[in-house]
Amino acid sequence: GESVGLHLPTLSVQEGDNSIINCAYSNSASDYFIWYKQESGKGPQFIIDIRSNMDKRQGQRVTVLLNKTVKHLSLQIAATQPGDSAVYFCARGGNKLTFGTGTQLKVEL
Amino acid sequence: DAGVIQSPRHEVTEMGQEVTLRCKPISGHNSLFWYRQTMMRGLELLIYFNNNVPIDDSGMPEDRFSAKMPNASFSTLKIQPSEPRDSAVYFCASSIAGGLTDTQYFGPGTRLTVL
Numbered sequence A: 001g002e003s004v005g006l007h008l009p010t011l012s013v014q015e016g017d018n019s020i021i022n023c024a025y026s027n028s029a030s031d032y033f034i035w036y037k038q039e040s041g042k043g044p045q046f047i048i049d050i051r052s053n054m055d056k057r058q059g060q061r062v063t064v065l066l067n068k069t070v071k072h073l074s075l076q077i078a079a080t081q082p083g084d085s086a087v088y089f090c091a092r093g094g095n096k097l098t099f100g101t102g103t104q105l106k107v108e109l
Numbered sequence B: 001d002a003g004v005i006q007s008p009r010h011e012v013t014e015m016g017q018e019v020t021l022r023c024k025p026i027s028g029h030n031s032l033f034w035y036r037q038t039m040m041r042g043l044e045l046l047i048y049f050n051n052n053v054p055i056d057d058s059g060m061p062e063d064r065f066s067a068k069m070p071n072a073s074f075s076t077l078k079i080q081p082s083e084p085r086d087s088a089v090y091f092c093a094s095s096i097a098g099g100l101t102d103t104q105y106f107g108p109g110t111r112l113t114v115l
Helices: none
Strands: A003-006 A010-014 A019-026 A033-038 A045-050 A056-058 A062-067 A072-077 A086-092 A103-108 B005-007 B010-013 B019-024 B031-038 B042-050 B053-056 B065-071 B074-079 B088-095 B110-114
Touching: A003 A086, A010 A019, A019 A033, A019 A086, A019 A103, A033 A062, A045 A056, A045 A062, A045 A072, A072 A086, B005 B088, B010 B019, B019 B088, B019 B110, B031 B074, B042 B065, B042 B074, B053 B065, B074 B088
Parallel strands: A010 A103, B010 B110
Antiparallel strands: A003 A019, A019 A072, A033 A045, A033 A086, A056 A062, A062 A072, A086 A103, B005 B019, B019 B074, B031 B042, B031 B088, B042 B053, B065 B074, B088 B110
16 A cells, blocks of 8 residues: 655754655656645644655755655755744655654754 | 645544544545554555545444535544444544545544544
């Protein structure tokens, strides 16, 4: 069956450092993925997406890399800030979003 | 735009009572989704609508759960009777057309506690 998941439940980084959050998937009929950020007490918020015809996509301070060969994608956050503290989910796109388990990013001052 | 609006934000009820959660999607969005989030199971899609019509309700746990969308600007998720295991955060999301690459925008959620 299809699944999507994350490697680490918690990631701690120093403020100003770069963060890398990983996600693996299997048997996906859809090579379209989205990263969501969920802050405490709030709903998931769209960060960035990537489609199967791309290997890399950049946004403001964020970069998503997609490796279809090994079925892996990552979210890189440059110069991590305290406001980046949240749970990050990768989701496989489509009419039915399938969410991974999430990684809690903690930014240490 | 006000975004997706959900009410109530918090609901505490006793086992056996009926619970109704409400959602107003973003104006102009034609697809609406109900999700449930728990520590054990993460985010799960319960049901989604396109143009007010339920398309896939395979995620609805059991007959105690029902969802309606009487018009383009309003949807309800009802649990009757409620049970303690229904305690979770319920999110509503909407997208323009529900297509493969349409971004879903989430509401703030309703935290339900069933005692």
